[in-house]
Amino acid sequence: MSFCFEVLKTDPTGARCGRLRTPHGVVETPVFLPVGTAATVKGLRQEALEELGASLILANTYHLYLRPGHERVRGLGGLHRFMSWRGAILTDSGGYQVFSLADLRKVTDEGVRFRSHLDGSEHLLTPEKAVEIQLALGSDISMALDECIRTPAPRAAAESAVKRTTGWARRSQNYFQECARRNGEPAQVQFGIVQGATFADLRRVSTRQLLDIGFPGYAIGGLAVGEPHAMTCEMTGEVTALLPQDRPRYLMGVGRPEQLADYAALGVDLMDCVLPTRAARHACLYTSEGRLLIKNARYADDQRPVDGHCSCSVCARYSRAYLRHLFAAGELLAAVLATHHNVHFYLDLMRQIRETIGFGKLASFSSEMHMRYAEGPA
RNA sequence: GGACGGGUGGGUGAGUGGUUAAAACCAGCAGACUGUAAAUCUGCCGCUCCUUGCGGGCUACGGAGGUUCGAAUCCUCCCCCGUCCA
Numbered sequence A: 001m002s003f004c005f006e007v008l009k010t011d012p013t014g015a016r017c018g019r020l021r022t023p024h025g026v027v028e029t030p031v032f033l034p035v036g037t038a039a040t041v042k043g044l045r046q047e048a049l050e051e052l053g054a055s056l057i058l059a060n061t062y063h064l065y066l067r068p069g070h071e072r073v074r075g076l077g078g079l080h081r082f083m084s085w086r087g088a089i090l091t092d093s094g095g096y097q098v099f100s101l102a103d104l105r106k107v108t109d110e111g112v113r114f115r116s117h118l119d120g121s122e123h124l125l126t127p128e129k130a131v132e133i134q135l136a137l138g139s140d141i142s143m144a145l146d147e148c149i150r151t152p153a154p155r156a157a158a159e160s161a162v163k164r165t166t167g168w169a170r171r172s173q174n175y176f177q178e179c180a181r182r183n184g185e186p187a188q189v190q191f192g193i194v195q196g197a198t199f200a201d202l203r204r205v206s207t208r209q210l211l212d213i214g215f216p217g218y219a220i221g222g223l224a225v226g227e228p229h230a231m232t233c234e235m236t237g238e239v240t241a242l243l244p245q246d247r248p249r250y251l252m253g254v255g256r257p258e259q260l261a262d263y264a265a266l267g268v269d270l271m272d273c274v275l276p277t278r279a280a281r282h283a284c285l286y287t288s289e290g291r292l293l294i295k296n297a298r299y300a301d302d303q304r305p306v307d308g309h310c311s312c313s314v315c316a317r318y319s320r321a322y323l324r325h326l327f328a329a330g331e332l333l334a335a336v337l338a339t340h341h342n343v344h345f346y347l348d349l350m351r352q353i354r355e356t357i358g359f360g361k362l363a364s365f366s367s368e369m370h371m372r373y374a375e376g377p378a
Numbered sequence B: 001g002g003a004c005g006g007g008u009g010g011g012u013g014a015g016u017g018g019u020u021a022a023a024a025c026c027a028g029c030a031g032a033c034u035g036u037a038a039a040u041c042u043g044c045c046g047c048u049c050c051u052u053g054c055g056g057g058c059u060a061c062g063g064a065g066g067u068u069c070g071a072a073u074c075c076u077c078c079c080c081c082g083u084c085c086a
Helices: A046-052 A061-066 A070-075 A079-083 A095-100 A127-137 A155-183 A200-213 A229-240 A257-265 A275-281 A320-328 A332-356 A362-374
Strands: A004-010 A016-022 A025-029 A031-034 A056-060 A088-092 A105-107 A112-115 A122-125 A141-143 A189-194 A218-220 A249-251 A270-273 A284-287 A290-293
Touching: A025 A031, A031 A332, A046 A332, A056 A061, A061 A070, A061 A088, A061 A122, A061 A127, A070 A127, A079 A088, A088 A127, A095 A105, A095 A112, A122 A127, A127 A141, A127 A155, A155 A189, A155 A200, A189 A200, A200 A218, A200 A229, A218 A229, A229 A249, A229 A257, A257 A332, A257 A362, A275 A284, A275 A332, A284 A332, A290 A362, A320 A332, A332 A362
Parallel strands: A031 A056, A031 A270, A056 A088, A088 A141, A141 A189, A189 A218, A218 A249, A249 A270
Antiparallel strands: A004 A016, A016 A025, A105 A112, A112 A122, A284 A290
């Protein structure tokens, strides 16, 4: 079996350190997945991701289906080979695009009809299609198609999303297994996704329904899409409390630096977020002192590194003044250096969280993070 | 010397009698960003006062006068700049 997940260490909070074996390497959990939607973590070469120690990255079914096309990627030897990434890849199913491209799609029980944001063409993404695309891409972990809705949402909308997501999860698994019977066991596992918006009982219902179907890993979706952090935590806790200890849990789309430890404390093993990469491109840098908006005039003559306590190769070599200049001049290198630093920051933060787990200090670690990020940078 | 064209807020540049402190873009300043339609988006960007309001006052479209209830816009003179002709 090329997949296996084992819990190595647990914390009184509920946090755990684990090891996820994939066909493309071992992933130490809790782990943060840099987001590489279009088969690239924007601004970073794969060499840089290796240097940073990324073990698992996220790519997107919908976007890669539209361009360059999953069959093309299959023909080119699969996503790993196509993008020359030796580490593991998790593909999101396109469920988030149901949310983010709300103006361009129509959801029915059959699936989601999208009008492409690229050329306006129409595409029907069904649970089966999402499985097919992800198998063609050859990701290590695929996600069942889900319906992600904005929060806060009316209860009726949340109920409907849960019902649909469960139905789609069942179809996803059936089709996944059918493909396995037809074509042989894929080097891929499929996770189901819990929905339920901000309704604790719906979250529990959704979780139990997915447990009935049975997945090798479970994701919590539809959070951090508008609700306060405390609510995100509450809903996450409702779900992880019901999930089996021996399966990985993936909280989708989170989070801010000061929130990561909270999620780990709730027993989350995987998290991903565009924040470190997007914020970097927008000149927001994360440091041990808090957020640093590098475009601010106050850094124009600042010879210090972005973060004096950071061990990344950007901080080892370049000054705030230089970074600020690159942003002011609109230079591409600004995005490259800033992204490198921010991803390093996130991955290093996860390392610290993993080291903290097992010693009962995660709660104080978390509150310290919240304090640092409540204040501005030094 | 002559003939045209032109001088607008930090820059480029709209505006040819009144909702014009003056479009738009750039620069500048500040902010946002959570399974990426995001190298994007938002706000501010003459000075000043306060009871912070689609508020008041002042200054402003090369300069000085003038016409008009009202001028960046019309007239006169002057000063600059560009092109062309001598």
